Amino acid sequence: MGVFQTEESHGTRSSSMSFALRWMHENVRLISLVALLSLAMTFMLMVVLNVYAKxxxxxxxxxxxxxxxxxxxxxxxxxxxxxxxxxxxxxxxxxxxxxxxxxxxxxxxRAVPVLVTADGQTKNLFTTEKTVKEVLAAANIPLSEDDKITPALNTPISNKLEIKITRVSTKLVNREVSIPFEFVKKPDATLLQGKQKLIQDGKSGLVVQKIEKVFEDGKLVSIKMVDKAYKSKATHKIVAYGTKKPEAKVRTLSAGGPGVAKIHSLGKEVKYAKVLKNVTLTAYSSEEDGIGTRTASGTTVTEGRTIAVDKDIIPIGWWVYIEGVGFRRAEDTGGAIKGNKIDVYIQSLKTANKFGRKKGHTVYVIGPVKPSAS
Structure with missing residues (x-):
């Protein structure tokens, strides 16, 4: 007996496909949701794997x-x-x-501590900056060109570095200073020696100095003059002094007024200021102990010229004529020479001792100029 297989007819296949299409159409939302869920889970899985990856x-x-x-x-x-x-x-x-x-x-x-001293305060700062300049900038601490920073701005930062800022300020002020006048002396040939005459009165001047004062943290550390301007100049005081020599005059002394005497040794008459009668003469020598060679007038004792006198009777530097002795000049004084006494200088002590004491001489007091033989 044979077995017969039932063949699927065309009508049957068509019915199945129609059912599938109809189901997909009816469930399109469900299908879309499932697809989205699948994508989301895939993404989350990738994220998790990435996050927890080494x-x-x-x-x-x-x-x-x-x-x-x-x-x-x-x-x-x-x-x-x-x-x-x-x-x-x-x-x-x-x-x-x-x-x-x-x-x-x-x-x-890592931040390190640093000490910053400025404007009278010290602050403890923590910083990650590399240099002093960067630390101050980060701390908003202003600087001027004149300020002093210790250590230098380019110094690397180290642990507990001490930074000090010294504020430097400059102030300019004006100061008036008096200038003293100078005293100027000028010779004047029309004035007698010893005389003076005011030519121009002196007047002080005035200068305005510009002074620079430098302060460090408010304390004055230096002062210097940076400029000056003359407000008025000083006027010299000028005084003329006389250079004219006085004319030789014969002084009129007491006892025996001026006159004219006949000097036989000169063969001429000589004017004199006064005449002294009964003058006592003695002699002295530089060879005596305690007698020097310098006279009271500063000259050197000279035999034939020097005599010691009482300067109240015969002026120092004046010439006299001593009868029996000759012309002599009053150049020296002595403690024992008072009144009408004259000590005649002789070089030799032996000769001076022999001179002895001579009384009754007449002496003509002539003046500062010795009469000439002409």
Missing amino acids: KDISLVVDGQHIQVETTNTVLQHLLDEQAIQVGAYDKLSMPLQSELKDGDSVEIW
Whole structure:
């Protein structure tokens, strides 16, 4: 007996396809939702795998390089994992809550304390700056061109570095100073010697000085003159002094007025100022103990010229004529020579002793000029 297989007819296949199409049409929203859910789950899985994947991170702390591998996704967590503490004044190249990515480089600069003294105050600052100049700029401390900064602005920062700012200010003031006049003397041939005459009165001048005062932190440290201008110049006081020599005059002395005497040794008459009667003559020598060669008038004792007199009777420097002796000049004085006494100088002590004491001589007091033989 044979088995007969039932053949599927064309009508049957058509019915199945129609059912499928009709189901898809009726359930298109469900199919779309399933597709979206599948995509979302795939994306989330990729994100999770990426987040929790290991990352190579480069840490640089104060110039020291550390290479780490981590699954942490936030910088704060990585630093906690590495036991790296960040101070309040430390500086980072990215915020602590930044998300980490593979290959990131994170730099940390440690803050150090520095002491800054300025304007009468000392502040303790923490800084990550590299130089003194950068520290002062970051602290908003103004500087002027004249201020003194210690140490220098380009000095590298070190732990507990002391920085001092000395404020320098300059003040210009005007100061009036009196200039004294000079005393000038000029010779005048028309005036007698010893006489003076005022030619021009003196007057002080006035100069205005520009003074620069330098202050450091309010204290005066230097003063100097930087400029000056004359407000009025000084006028010299000029005085003329006489150079004219007085004419020789015969002084009229007491006892025996002026007159004319016949000097036989000269063969002529000579004018005299006065005549002295009964004059006592003695002699002295420089060879005696205590007798020098210099006279009271400053001349050198000379035999044949020098005599010692009472200057109240015969003026020093005047010539006299002593009868029996000759012309002599009053150049010296002596303690024992008073009144009508004259001590005649003789070079030899022996001769002077022989001279002895001679009384009754007449002496003509002539004047400062010796009569000539002509």
